[in-house]
Amino acid sequence: MNIDLTDTTSSKIFGALLDARRRSGSPAMGAVLTLVIVTDEQGHYDALKAATSASREHPSRILVVVARPGRGASRLDAEVRTSGETGPGEVVLLRLHGELSDHPDSVVLPLLLPDAPVVVWWPGTAPEDPAHHPLGMMAQRRITDSASCQSPISELAKRRSGYSGGDTDLSWTRLTPWRTLLAGALDHPAAPITGAKVAAEAESPSAELLALWLGSRLGVEVERATTDGPGITGVHLWSDGGGVDIERGDGRVAQIKVPGSPERSVALPRRPLSELLAEELRRLDADDVYGEVLGLVSPADGSVGAGA
């Protein structure tokens, strides 16, 4: 069911949500969190699609905040969509016109689920210091996406300087399958790693983070090589015994070679936004490992620090 409310207030929106829930005959709420998406007119469709898909795994109330600053009068328009077509949970699309666009917290606060965690997601441009953004302050977890910004690498440096526990970035989430595969390759005792190389397309914040992670964990220098992509195309770990070699040229299937085993192929597809978001919502506490790796990003231009 869709309800359009123009020139409205949060309490009217709340009323509409309650009303819709009563009408559908299921007053109980199964939602486990409130997801606030801060975006613009161009970005809200894709973001909402990913969020609705993720809400199948994490039933949530989704609040989409679209700021429309301008010289016009302050006004709040809302579109309430309740369970049914959109999947479990509720979706409220909020359009903040004029001066109101500077005060999104005043609109969002009354609409948060009681006592449930809050996650804020900036699918595009993110504030310099998410934890101190008016919306970020309400949240346990703040999700950004450096890769979707104008210059991803310098964006990473901003993430570092504005980092607080609970921040996370989708360029880190994208690495999980790579990191899983690499950790699996080193599960069985082998000769110590003496060097490493990460090959990826230019301007890949994920590759930067992967190189930093490997460098700090293995205590070696990590080379960076630029390829045509897509994404990360290969990781090589050298050791006296031969080392680990993973190549992924097509963004789907990787070839992996470890000492003592023949070359094998393993599925390593690039994941859609919905899966990344679902992974993010699985844990709501601070990701310390991400924090540590991010701390190694060099503040000036975001490139890999020497010997890191």
Add this chain to the structure above:
Amino acid sequence: MTASEALFTNGASPGGLSSTNPLRDVRDRRLPRVAGPCGLVIFGVTGDLSRKKLMPAIYDLANRGLLPPGFALVGFARRDWEDQDFAQVVHDAVKQHARTPFRDEVWKQLSEGIRFVSGEFGDKQAFETLRETIRDLDEKRGTQGNHAFYLSVPPKFFPDVVRQLKETGLADGPEHAWRRVVIEKPFGHDLASAQELQRIVGEVFDPSSVFRIDHYLGKETVQNILALRFANEMFEPIWNRGYVDHVQITMAEDVGIGGRAGYYDGIGAARDVIQNHLLQLLALTAMEEPVSFDARDLRLEKLKVLNATHAGKDISRSTARGQYVRGWQGGELVPGYLEEEGIPADSITDTYAAVQLEIETRRWAGVPWYLRTGKRLGRRVTEIAVVFHRAPHLPFSRNQVEELGQNALVMRIQPDEGMTVRFGSKVPGTSMEVRDVTMDFAYGESFTESSPEAYERLILDVLLGDPPLFPRHEEVEASWRILDPIEEHWESHGKPDTYPAGTWGPRSSDEMLARNGHVWRRP
């Protein structure tokens, strides 16, 4: 480590993973547990279970990136197939039954490791071929000698298969490699046969290498029983005879016996379901808090409570059994049990069984535990209902609380996994009137398409060597000790009562509860 941490991380270093891996960090919880290099050999790949559950589960695991590169799947059956014929069977099964979307790249990864060995279970030559196949896989796929043998075959073939595994040296891998065996229920049909089975398997495999699959224990909601009880403060204090009036554990199926006549007749509902699934649910619901969530500590507590459990003294009064007759079920006329194909006309097999059990512990003394299961019942449902005493004093007049029943906490295992709490609430209006209402929690994971299927979890645990979710033979034997006297009594005393298909069982079952002043919940 607190109990809840232990519960969710499943104890320390599962699968004996190298603790020196510099890329691993306990705080890095994004990295899932991935099985090390290994292969799975399935005996009896032509069966329903293999096609509908095992093969799709293996694909789903691969799709989620939880299988190692080079994972090998070997089929063993009495068919004249080549590797590619078997791969085609797996492909079709995966396409039809897998939970996650079909991806060519995942299939490619999986299909490279698929092999087939044709032969009889008694045929030594075939097992030699199997050994060669495995050696070849170790070389070409890098499985490093780690293999699990999944016996998806009727128990009468177990001795043959296990003996052949031993004689061809398949039961023992090279140094530093593991060999594990997975067996499916039924684990025998009484205590003696369960012990015999244990003797056969135990001669060849170490107890820690034997994994008995009870797929119920792999279900998210069953594991959630532990979280509910031991991670919360509000339930455990009332989880005892002081507050609990009785407990009802139900597993109802709406289907008949289908094509399982050969297996089912002579076994019956009690042996098929109560002995394993329901008694495991009872154990998890009734056990004391384990000191940790290690496999060993969990098992200890389950075993303690199972050993304290027994049927009432007068078995004819504390049990009921039934057999369905022709009837209308959900708008369809279905045949009775005796009319099913392959069932002898004088069969006294129970298709419905209800038992009242007592648990002799301080916590549960005097609280009846009612377990029931049956085929062709009203609908498919599995649930545990903990029913509480009425409030000792009600400051309301009798007609104000006429509609008020007993509080209940219901854990729904399937379908629609979740939890319901029933309690009294005032009916809106000017007069004071209290009536039962329910509050519902639908298990978050349950509406996701990506909630893992029980078999995925269990197969992964086998490959990781992580045993908490698998019953040990001591538990199996304890369960038979509970059930054997009942089965013996039934064998020598008359025959099952009848109930029309599509209803909730025979009258005798309702009478059994009525003797204690209780009624079955309509699930």
